[in-house]
Amino acid sequence: MTLLAGGTDLMVDLNFGRKRPERVVAIDRVPELSHLEGNGHVRMGAGVTYTRMLAEDVGSAALREAARTVGSPQIRNAGTLGGNIATSSPAGDTLPVLAALDAVVVLRSKQGERRVPFAQFMTGPKKNVRRADELVVGAEWDDAGPAQTFMKVGTRNAMVIAIAGLALVVDRPRRRVGVGLGSCGPTILRAPQAEAFAAAIFEAHGWDRHLTPSDAELKEFGRLVATAARPIDDVRGTAAYRRHVLAVMGERALARVWSIT
Template sequence: MPVLFPTTVDEATTALAAHPESMLLAGGTDAMVGINDGHHRPGATVISVNRIADLRSWRHDPGAGTLTVGAGVTYTELMDPSIAALVPALAEASRTVGSPQIRNAGTLGGNLGTSSPAGDGLPVLSALNAVVHLATAGSTRDVDVNDFMVGVKRTALEPGEIITGVTVPVVDGWQGYAKVGVRNAMVIAVASTCVVVDRARHTVAVALGSVGPTILRCPEAESFLAARLDWDSLVASDADQAEFGRLVSAASQPITDHRSTADYRRHAVGVLARRLARRAGATS
């Protein structure tokens, strides 16, 4: 198959416009599985985005209070202490992804490109209301990540578009990510939860993975905990943590499949949410 190696976003979008049938390749950890499973048209052009420096970098804008991460930044890079200090939940989620080899190759842009409901980076981006940056030949646009992920492995990406990066706020407060799988390491999430507590805005955000067709937010649980938290200590009572977990379970829409049952998944996200609420109060 022909493989192109653009070195700029412009070159990549121009190549994509010239070869609309082509497949974008970042770390290849999802794409190669797709090729092996026969989901990719043999002979179609592959456009590797690995050599685009803009996609491989990240920048912190202290004035805006944001972190912008290029689509080609890997999980290993996201675990770097300098990124972990700004967006701890993203580093925490990255640590749970696959094996060292997968974390060295797999990228945040690839996680978004696939948009599996089990993608570990995605609940974090959802809870942070990340902005996804997209480019096509001649134009760019920004999309709220919660509008970008539209269904099981379905996104709002238009033909000819590539993901260039995401911008997330640097939140004053607490954030955490937790995941349950069939074993401790090298595991796709059976259920996952991200909680972000924003002390400045007095808001709580909760996003769930692997319990719906895409990442789910839990508005009722979010406003419940926000109304009950002590905003100095970020502590909620045991009873409020339990009710928060119950509301999160109620917001899930799990199915039974080869990895788990709907009942277990519904229970698990409630437990994860309750634990994260407890951790918020214990560590802040």
Template structure:
């Protein structure tokens, strides 16, 4: 096994082109766990932590681009106002030490269905920017996950940035685990309301072979809110909230495993959907009153 630690993105991409099977390491919070348990295959490792192009975030118009090695701690500290849903999810990741090391880029590289960053990225229609010596490619988040821990990345590509619009309205994230902290999600859910575009975004985690949205639930809520965006003072009918939760639960394809049963995951997703809808609508009501 060889360990590579390139000082630039160009050198990292050259190494990846020469050896497509090299294992990228961003924060190492998954890779090192596998190594400690003897489950890391005998592969060369490409440590990206010294690549300056990956360690920054920046703005392009109203879009935020987050480099592949920006840790969760910085997202919480520096981007919570602009990207509250992603910051909420970042706060639930492991311990302070893990949040100081773990990255959204690493989360996308691992592509676990339980990855905490995935639901808010789906709800916000993020774009994954990937790069190789052949050039740059932008992959819509809906097209990025192609199977269980499998992605649309070509063998010679690296995740270099995540592109996400500033929050157009209220965002929420919630997850269920076997304890309150430092836990892999039994299931998770993210919700975004976009009053200007009259759009709803959702993201489900740990509920199917891949992270996914709930398109039927989105369309249902968009229809129900079509006459309410300009009159948010009215509470949402209980029937609307209940149906939204049921549609979110029906979008899942969970399994039984050591952390939960499939039936409980579906039930919990319905609860999370109802709760986050209540929270986001209250946030929207508050914002509307303040603007008035």
């Protein structure tokens, strides 16, 4: 049995003959999957579309920025969080954000519910730990505050698969920095050295204060972000280019969120 949410990944597979499911169950009109609640802790249903994610109350500024970069208005009206999670492409734009937020993927089957930290969810390109009998019900994370951003480099500004993507979350209340990297490894990657480097600077200056980073600090953060990548050469870009743009994006992302409290 194959589930169909927005169909923006599944229909491509059907049209190219990559999948021929015997049974398709449409879940796009299951209202329970479209919930979005957040008051300190955000619960987003798998059926939430990118268009819905553009609203102020989405529970993550980085997710809102990521949603804005996805496809066209038609794709954003149909495509869902759950479809992006279930497809598990390293280029899925919500996924670096979920990684940086330390989000949990909620799965449900007849056996019950299980909650898998996003860091343990993806196992390879388009591979994850979801069992065939499980539905992605949604994702959850602690509201990390406004200091977060998402950046993506592609061959043009819209309707483009990322050559590299980066989400940065500076969670001031919980005193942690999260960096999620897309399209630069077999799964979404974290950049632990870059996270620790930035966290140490916030620790030294005070997590709740406005800061002005030095150029050297921004550069070093970008370098550490690029170090975490495991990129390959492919049709979209070379490994060297991916490392270069990750360093630039890391630098710019930190400069963007540094002063947001």
